[in-house]
Amino acid sequence: MTHVLRSMRLYLANRYFVLGVPFFIFAVVVVLSVAILAIIGTMQGFPLSEEVRESTRNNFGVLFSAPGFLVSVGVYAATRNFALALALGVTRRNFWAGTALGFVLTSAVTATTAVVGLGLEYLTNHWFIGVHVFDVHMFGNGDVTLLFVGLFVTAMACLAGGALFGTLFRAYGTVRTVMWGAAIGVAALALLALAATNEARVLAWQDAWGEWLSVSVVAAVAAAFLAGSYAAVRRATV
Amino acid sequence: MTAGISVIGLTKTYGDHTVLDDLHLTFEAGKIHGLLGANGTGKTTLMSLMSRHTFPTRGSVLLDDREFGEDPRQAQRLCFIRENQLYNDAFKVRDVLRIAPTFYPTWDAATTTRLVDRFRLPPATVVKKLSRGQRSALAIVLALGSRADFTFLDEPYLGLDPGARETFYEELIRSYGAQPRTIIMSTHLVDEAAPLLEEVVVLNQGRVALQAPLDEAESLGLTINGSAVALDGWLRDHTSHQELTRRTLGPTATVTTLGPLTEAARQAAETARLRVSPTSLQGLVAALGNSNHEAA
Numbered sequence: 001m002t003h004v005l006r007s008m009r010l011y012l013a014n015r016y017f018v019l020g021v022p023f024f025i026f027a028v029v030v031v032l033s034v035a036i037l038a039i040i041g042t043m044q045g046f047p048l049s050e051e052v053r054e055s056t057r058n059n060f061g062v063l064f065s066a067p068g069f070l071v072s073v074g075v076y077a078a079t080r081n082f083a084l085a086l087a088l089g090v091t092r093r094n095f096w097a098g099t100a101l102g103f104v105l106t107s108a109v110t111a112t113t114a115v116v117g118l119g120l121e122y123l124t125n126h127w128f129i130g131v132h133v134f135d136v137h138m139f140g141n142g143d144v145t146l147l148f149v150g151l152f153v154t155a156m157a158c159l160a161g162g163a164l165f166g167t168l169f170r171a172y173g174t175v176r177t178v179m180w181g182a183a184i185g186v187a188a189l190a191l192l193a194l195a196a197t198n199e200a201r202v203l204a205w206q207d208a209w210g211e212w213l214s215v216s217v218v219a220a221v222a223a224a225f226l227a228g229s230y231a232a233v234r235r236a237t238v
Numbered sequence: 239m240t241a242g243i244s245v246i247g248l249t250k251t252y253g254d255h256t257v258l259d260d261l262h263l264t265f266e267a268g269k270i271h272g273l274l275g276a277n278g279t280g281k282t283t284l285m286s287l288m289s290r291h292t293f294p295t296r297g298s299v300l301l302d303d304r305e306f307g308e309d310p311r312q313a314q315r316l317c318f319i320r321e322n323q324l325y326n327d328a329f330k331v332r333d334v335l336r337i338a339p340t341f342y343p344t345w346d347a348a349t350t351t352r353l354v355d356r357f358r359l360p361p362a363t364v365v366k367k368l369s370r371g372q373r374s375a376l377a378i379v380l381a382l383g384s385r386a387d388f389t390f391l392d393e394p395y396l397g398l399d400p401g402a403r404e405t406f407y408e409e410l411i412r413s414y415g416a417q418p419r420t421i422i423m424s425t426h427l428v429d430e431a432a433p434l435l436e437e438v439v440v441l442n443q444g445r446v447a448l449q450a451p452l453d454e455a456e457s458l459g460l461t462i463n464g465s466a467v468a469l470d471g472w473l474r475d476h477t478s479h480q481e482l483t484r485r486t487l488g489p490t491a492t493v494t495t496l497g498p499l500t501e502a503a504r505q506a507a508e509t510a511r512l513r514v515s516p517t518s519l520q521g522l523v524a525a526l527g528n529s530n531h532e533a534a
Contacts, residue, residue, distance in 0.1 A: 003310040003314070006340050006341050009337055009340055010337055013326070013329055013333040013334070013336065013337040014326070014328040014329055014330070014333050017326075017328040076326050076327065076328070077326075079324070080324045080325060080326040080327065081326055083320075083323065083324035083325075084323070084324065084325055084326070084334075086289070086290070086291050086318075087291075087317065087318055087319050087320065087323060087380075088317065088338060088341040088342075088380070088384070089313045089314040089315065089316045089317055089341060089342070089384075089386060090310070090313060090314075090341065091308045091309070091310050091313045092308065093308050094310055235293075237286075237291060237292040237293065238286065238291040238292065238320070238324070
């Protein structure tokens with residue numbers, strides 16, 4: 001376990017980068033969302049209409065703002081940190097386990113930050129202006145559990161996806177990584193096609209599970225990415 | 239089998255290109271080994287294979303007679319900071335210096351602090367912003383600080399000014415003196431580093447051209463100059479001297495040879511009016527690099 005924790009500490013070496021940035025990203029989403037509504041308010045007059053305020057429940061900012069950063073964290077971990085870990089006498093298996101634990105921490109901090117944001121959103125009566133950032137439809141309109149778990153698995157999928165492609169690059173080089181990427185893309189399209197041809201069944205699941213269906217799919221993707229990176233890291237080289 | 243690192247039939251190919259070809263070597267434990275040879279002869283690849291940064295096409299590497307695979311206790315006996323070591327772009331020098339000691343129970347904090355001070359490494363600077371010399375200095379700090387049983391130094395002086403190189407040599411001796419361990423250092427500054435080395439391995443075109451203790455290696459290279467006819471005669475009579483390189487100017491020739499100079503051979507050269515002088519280790523490595531010699 002000690003060896004695994006060392007790799008996790010390597011992942012956490014710059015804590016601001018892997019734990020602090022999600023906070024700033026969400027802060028920027030709040031500021032931008034408030035700014036956009038302030039501009040609308042300037043044009044239409046304050047207070048904002050119920051219709052405008054409710055329309056912000058479709059705000060996707062929280063979901064779409066962090067993935068780019070999180071994917072890059074995963075890629076850096078699987079390439080740069082991997083190289084340094086091997087240089088410092090770490091085995092591939094322990095590196096993977098320690099880094100995966102680090103991903104869990106980043107995801108937990110990201111999800112917790114969103115939950116705290118939701119609390120602040122309620123305390124400030126939706127950021128003083130009526131804008132919805134965390135209290136949105138896709139996360140159950142204030143469902144704390146759905147918000148936490150939804151963002152946790154999304155962050156894990158992004159980190160693990162970045163790590164998967166970083167590890168594939170280390171194991172197989174550029175050309176074969178692109179081929180793997182294409183294969184994964186084709187597999188994803190095949191699954192979508194399968195879902196489309198079974199629309200009635202998917203809609204029945206959607207009715208039964210609600211937003212948790214999407215959460216489960218993202219969780220399965222994250223697990224598949226983690227398993228793929230574990231398989232690839234055994235062949236990865238510097 | 240001698241304890242240390244044993245390289246058994248190691249071959250590494252990339253496509254059609256063979257970088258290392260059926261290498262058999264032993265790096266005895268507790269010595270400083272020089273890994274020498276021209277660019278592209280496979281020095282870094284050999285160190286990568288010995289530290290499992292990459293995998294061999296064929297053959298194996300033993301640490302103290304054991305394959306180490308994914309054994310974390312064996313892995314933490316190794317430290318190999320590459321000449322072009324990758325660091326996370328977000329890491330500052332202080333991040334690396336804070337995290338590295340956690341990987342080695344043997345970490346030498348006093349040496350680290352002293353080296354950071356002597357190399358004037360800026361702790362708050364992002365590693366990717368460091369100069370070439372500062373990156374080398376950081377690699378030296380990590381390698382010597384680790385006190386790993388098997389420490390690899392890959393051209394550790396790159397970008398270092400003469401003063402900093404002197405600091406490195408001094409600290410290497412100090413650290414090694416405090417805790418003797420197996421250090422394998424690749425270098426092109428052969429004569430400058432030679433006083434530190436106990437054994438040398440010279441690679442040429444992916445094969446072992448020479449492996450010998452330093453004093454023996456230094457005595458093996460000769461430069462012989464004189465009449466080309468007389469020189470050829472001398473070489474025919476002294477087959478233990480292998481011609482590595484030859485320069486001809488009219489009737490005279492200069493050859494670099496590999497082989498021990500016996501008293502009889504020296505006298506025969508004198509009789510044939512051949513001038514015999516020792517070749518520096520650097521000269522010998524260069525000559526081996528320009529020849530097809532392979533160690534027996």
